[in-house]
Amino acid sequence: MPDIEIGPETETQHNWQYPVRVFAQGKTHEFDVTLSFQDYNLWSGGRVPPSQVVQAAFKFLLMNEGPEEIMARFDCSVIRRYFPKVDQELSGLL
DSSP states (O other): OOEEEEOOOEEOSSEEEEEEEEEETTEEEEEEEEEEHHHHHHHHTTSSOHHHHHHHHHHHHHHHSOGGGSOSEEETTHHHHHOTTHHHHHHHHO
């Protein structure tokens, strides 16, 4: 599993924003990611910090595709469009 580094959190009116770095096969991949308050509550029920939900979302993504296939900028809700099973599986990664 590639290493995932979650950067500093920025809170906005509707979500949290994070810079994320993924280190895989000698390359660094950088992402700008948001997590809505709604998805945070759905996936974690408030049990863990939002950054851990983003970490779990990246673990889930990397179990399903390579880092070069992940969009450079996205909201975590987009994962659901490509992988409908995310709602069931993400809580197991937290």
